[in-house]
Amino acid sequence: MQPVLSVSDLRVSFRTADGWTPIVHGLSFDVAAGSTLAMVGGSGSGKSVTALAAMRLLPPARSRITGEVRLSGRSLLDLPESAMCAIRGNEIGMIFQEPMTSLNPTLRIGFQISEVLRRHRRMSAAQAQAESIRLLERVQIPAAKARFHDFPHLMSGGMRQRVMIAMALACRPKMLIADEPTTALDVTVQAQILDLLRTLQQEDGLSILFITHDLGVVAEIADEIIVMQHGEAVDRGTAQAIFTQSSHSYTRALLAAAPRIGSMAGKSSPEGLGPVPESATTRGPAAAGKPILEVRNLTKRFDVRKGMWGKVTGRVHAVEDISFDIRAGETLSLVGESGSGKSTTGRCLIGLTRPSSGTVAMHGQGPSGTEGKATAGKFHDRMQMVFQDPYASLNPRMRVSDSIAEPLVVQGKMGQREIDARVDELLESVGLSSAMRDRFPHEFSGGQRQRICIARALSMRPDLLIADEAVSALDVSIKAQIIDLMLDLQRKMQLAFLFISHDMAVVERISHRVAVMYLGEIVEIGDRASVFGRPQHPYTKRLLAAVPVPDPERRNIRPKLDNRELKSPLRPVDYQHRAPAYRSVGPDHLVQEWE
CATH class of the missing domain: 3.40.50.300 (P-loop containing nucleotide triphosphate hydrolases)
Incomplete structure (x- = not known):
């Protein structure tokens, strides 16, 4: 034929x-x-x-x-x-x-x-x-x-x-x-x-x-x-x-x-890392150890306007009353489908999107306070973000050394010689040579560009990195290298990560704790072993069942997925959100009640 x-x-x-x-x-x-x-x-x-x-x-x-x-x-x-x-x-x-x-x-x-x-x-x-x-x-x-x-x-x-x-x-x-x-x-x-x-x-x-x-x-x-x-x-x-x-x-x-679901079974923490202190629940701080990031009742709604006068006819409930903590040296992963509110949460934390309500505190300090802009600057210095597309994150007309140095120049606390030395140090810390400092972004591969973005994020010596789909566009071998780099940096610098991803196999490998989001709410949160080993919420089970397994013999074993239409987060103007109820199903493992 x-x-x-x-x-x-x-x-x-x-x-x-x-x-x-x-x-x-x-x-x-x-x-x-x-x-x-x-x-x-x-x-x-x-x-x-x-x-x-x-x-x-x-x-x-x-x-x-x-x-x-x-x-x-x-x-x-x-x-x-x-x-x-x-x-x-x-x-x-x-x-x-x-x-x-x-x-x-x-x-x-x-x-x-x-x-x-x-x-x-x-x-x-x-x-x-x-x-x-x-x-x-x-x-x-x-x-x-x-x-x-x-x-x-x-x-x-x-x-x-x-x-x-x-x-x-x-x-x-x-x-x-x-x-x-x-x-x-x-x-x-x-x-x-x-x-x-x-x-x-x-x-x-x-x-x-x-x-x-x-x-x-x-x-x-x-x-x-x-x-x-x-x-x-x-x-x-x-x-x-x-x-x-x-x-x-x-x-x-x-x-x-290739990362595989189940590869971390029996391991208490990500490869090469030790356990973190007892973690926080979705409703309050943990009994032991003080978190570096505390999020309480975070909500973000976007107005939908129509007509000549721009009348508000509804609201998109992107993030709805979520709370969590992150400790030094810990990785909390946010997982869920597109539109579940993961990226909006990260943007609210970093200050790129203004929350509708709720509080975000870093070391007990919010993004604004009695010191005004100085306090806000100090707050954001401690938290940096790595985006999904490294090429779109870098100015194509700037040499990578200038892109990495830009936050240091804006801060204005270091001389040019100190900045140059810091740029070389950062390039070396992410596995690149200082000899590459004068190249432009198009002269690097996708994985190398993501390393440059991580180096720039580390320039302010943050305590927390928000990684928004930071490895999703990379091929399998480069993805493994970036994950190894993140784990190595976490071990050396006690960095905390908020890891936003839809790749469940990667999440299982890199996380200490996992929060599952659906329609703007956290429906399940707990330590990695509990969420992956004993999922409770139907939505969590649905996510895990959908993960493709790199084994062609199992392609017909996966249960048939529910293909019903995804619910819309668009709500009427007068919609009143009902606070979710959680029940404990294990140490540091909470699940939202469902109908």
Whole structure:
């Protein structure tokens, strides 16, 4: 049977100052009808370049593509651009890794999906709108009819990725190229999207080229696997053979680096770290030891305004009456689905978002007090944040030494010689050479850029780092290195971490305690061993059940997930929140009562 997509001896080179630099070296593979080929490997291995070359999306002036790419026997590299425009989106759909750069920020998401339907399926405006809403519902976007009119910036990262998936599937293409499509999604939505892709394969015979660094996802969906390194296919075979019988050293290293749920069973603390003092509950300080951070009844609501006069018609209850403590040298992880309030909580703590009510105290001192701005500055010096996208966090026009030094310059307490020495020290502390200080961000890999962001966050010698999805976009081997770095810094400096993540396997490895958030509330909080080993709340159990396991033999063992529509945090103006009731199910393990 003829393959849907056939790539033969593909070679891709980019023009540089030194001439043509080869990136992909003689790659060949076939994707059969109704099958999934997974392409895995580290950053820079040539996975995404291969996909872009197949779609003819590389800039012609700076790239050179040779070899053959055929779709159902039809050569794509020889087609005029007008013919390729008709194929893209209609016969081949593509899901990109970063949805915010793929979606037009000035257009409503409903219009962007409808545009595909009107262009390729010749639908009327009303038909396209109805079909777009159906697609949004199919990828589990709550209140799809209302969100149809939203702009991309009004959605979380996970929600935007769901929009991209809906757009790619709008025309029911015969071939789907998915470039890290689940990286920004929480585990439950990730599992739902994988189930959706499998359903589409069964219904329509959809073929998928799936590019990812998540070996758990690969085990869930792949029929065959190609392992890429330095632009070459160093290993290939069936999913079963790659996971159980591969003899290639690079493949084995990838498998060894992948975090697995249950790997910390029987261990009282993260690897290499000792236990922390008795922790706090959600309702008050612990009996022993004073926390460095105390959060009490934190609430954040966003007004929803409509009409000419901007009348408040409702409120989004992003964070609702949560309390917790963090001690020196401790890691508390916040987990939950997109929209659960994790990132809003972190932004409220650091001062990027003003809470609606509640208190935040660092060493007993709030962000403002009798000393005014001086007190606020001291408060924020002790708490720093590391964001998800390191490239967006760094000024592309500033050398990394200037980015790291900027907080020290603003503080104005050190001379230039002291600042230079401090920058070198910080680079060395995160595993980079001081010789790299004069480079720009684009000259570093994704993992190196995240190390630079951590170095900048450490410049003020904080007591607490808030890491908001700090490793979610990194490939498996780089992710393991960053986690090891964070654990090493914690051990040496007694740093506390608020670790915000949807990656449950990483959370299990790095955490002392875990707080599970749902619709802005903490529904379960306790030590890592209790939450992962004896989960009590149905939502916690649902999260853990959705985690993909890097073992293809277990892909059909996972229980069927509840695919009901996610509840919306949007409430009427007169909505009165009822304070949640908690019960103790063990030492330092509380669970919210549920109906």
